[in-house]
Amino acid sequence: MFAVVRTGGKQYRVAPGDKIVVEKLDGAAGDKITLGEVLLAGEGSKLESTAGLTVAAEIVAQAKADKVTVFKKRRRHNYRRKKGHRQQHTILRIVAIGDHKESKKAAPKAEAAKDAPKAGADKSASARAKETVDTTAAEHEALEVTGKPTPNPAPKDDKAAGAEKPAAKKPAPAKAKSPSTKNAAPAKAAAKTTPKAK
Numbered sequence: 001m002f003a004v005v006r007t008g009g010k011q012y013r014v015a016p017g018d019k020i021v022v023e024k025l026d027g028a029a030g031d032k033i034t035l036g037e038v039l040l041a042g043e044g045s046k047l048e049s050t051a052g053l054t055v056a057a058e059i060v061a062q063a064k065a066d067k068v069t070v071f072k073k074r075r076r077h078n079y080r081r082k083k084g085h086r087q088q089h090t091i092l093r094i095v096a097i098g099d100h101k102e103s104k105k106a107a108p109k110a111e112a113a114k115d116a117p118k119a120g121a122d123k124s125a126s127a128r129a130k131e132t133v134d135t136t137a138a139e140h141e142a143l144e145v146t147g148k149p150t151p152n153p154a155p156k157d158d159k160a161a162g163a164e165k166p167a168a169k170k171p172a173p174a175k176a177k178s179p180s181t182k183n184a185a186p187a188k189a190a191a192k193t194t195p196k197a198k
Contacts, residue, residue, distance in 0.1 A: 001100040002041070004038070005038055008022050014097070019092065023090070033057050033059060034054050058095055060093050061091045064087065069084055
């Protein structure tokens with residue numbers, strides 16, 4: 001069965017066993033409360049009367065929403081105001097809608113847990129541990145970054161490669177020295193001192 005209830009100015013579609021977050025309601029965790037403003041109720045496509053229908057709920061916790069920053073500014077008037085706000089909430093668990101209470105379903109996890117020891121009973125603890133390590137190593141290799149450099153297939157030394165070393169290059173012949181411009185000044189001074197032959 002489902003119902004649409006109004007609390008804190010908002011409407012919520014609920015069913016027994018659901019958890020909802022509503023505006024803050026008085027009470028501590030574990031307290032029972034009744035939501036009396038039921039707008040709609042029914043099962044499947046069939047609707048039922050809401051006269052006198054109430055929704056029983058239990059407070060799970062009192063909490064706060066994420067922080068909201070309130071910033072005001074008036075340009076050219078040197079006016080800025082900054083405030084933070086966290087809205088207070090109450091987390092509810094719906095216990096019952098009228099006479100319809102939460103039906104307890106058999107957990108499929110419990111059945112799977114019962115079968116699991118039978119399947120792994122023949123393996124020893126060390127074999128299971130080794131299997132876990134192998135699995136994590138394989139997952140780790142699969143998740144490695146693809147940009148990893150590949151190893152160089154060429155051998156590191158020339159002997160292993162079986163190739164002869166290339167002949168060493170001969171050093172380039174030294175260029176003939178030409179008189180530099182730095183040495184030109186002393187040569188000019190020497191030429192001035194010697195008389196010219198006519």
